[in-house]
Amino acid sequence: MQVGYAAEDEAFRAELRAWFETHYPRFVAAWPQAPDPNALDWRRAWEDYVCQAGWSGLGWPLAYGGKAWSLTRQAIFHEEQARIGAPLGVNLIGHGILAPTLIHFASEAQKHRYLPGILSNREVWCQGYSEPGAGSDLAALGTRAERRGDHYLLNGHKIWTSFAHIADYCFVLARTDPAAQRHKGISFLLVDMKSPGVRVQPIRQITGEADFNEVFFEDVRVPLDALVGEENGGWRLAMAAASFERGTYFIPRQVRFAQEVKALQRLAIDTGADRDAHLRREVTRLALDSHLLRLKGLRALTLALRGGPPGAEGSATKLHWSEAHQRLTSTAAELLGERALAGPAPGGHDPAAALWAREFLWTRAETILAGTSEVQRNILAEQMLGLPR
């Protein structure tokens, strides 16, 4: 049994690593101040740089300007980018969710209109699914798109829309046939965020940041050619988009988890907590989590390379990672003690503690976003264990 990558993939990794090790420190050095790893301008600037260097559309067909890399090479790219400590981008939704959905389902005209903006990172996207009355039960959504001649008239209220305040476009699930069964009357629309009638209201998070928003659509005219796939056929696209999200979401997060475990070990030594039996046990358990998450990532990659559909394994990994990540940052807060109480604001006198405090608070969201822990457990119960609904 071989756990790891083939020799030619490792050679490819060495090339990428050399690129990141040359360019990333140079990019950091040119930034006017010490970068805040979570600041959106910093995240966007690095993402722009990477795209303009040509590292974009990694898995897309060549015909749309992509690189047509194998899943393995894409995984290696994301691993190496995370390994150097580079931030996550702000157009993750455009690159990771929308682009593969367009490649599979959009018309040629739509592909030529929208893919170049994602490839170059010129156009940032957000995802307008959740509503105040529709989250886990997404098919309960009430946003309406009524056909009026050459356009739809869009009305509704979305919530928790990440990056809507900086996004150029939003892909929106809206009900186009209120009389149809819940899953059948929904369409997938591409909405220009500059359209009259779009209002974005940021939501302040527990970390103090405001990266997600409420979005109000009030009589927004959406041209008919902004419909992807068939009218009332949006649910199928939404499900496919979710499987694309699971494909790319986890790799950088697993690498970061491993790095954070190492940072936690250093923190335990620095604070003298490495002599405390309880904390030693916690840190050891997290090191095991890190190893298991890597193996789960490799298993998911192997299954995908064999052409299998994304299964409940994605739910198992998401559940494990999000809950272990909360334990990791809780342990860090325990180690830091009073230092963690100063909170997450960057620029204070204890930036290391502020970063951990921010992570501790932010990880609360991870058991909610992309499917809550309870919903993941339902999936595992039904699909892996065969329990009744």
Ligand SMILES: Cc1cc2nc3c(=O)[nH]c(=O)nc-3n(C[C@H](O)[C@H](O)[C@H](O)COP(=O)(O)OP(=O)(O)OC[C@H]3O[C@@H](n4cnc5c(N)ncnc54)[C@H](O)[C@@H]3O)c2cc1C
């Ligand atoms: C940081 C962050 C970013 C997000 N970004 C976006 C975004 O960009 N676009 C977007 O559309 N949405 C986004 N979301 C929304 C996210 O998808 C929803 O929060 C999530 O689907 C849960 O929906 P909800 O918040 O309405 O909770 P609800 O679905 O109302 O759930 C409330 C509670 O009930 C539990 N529950 C619900 N149904 C069941 C069930 N069947 N069995 C057992 N328990 C159940 C849940 O687990 C939860 O504990 C984001 C959320 C977060 C936290």
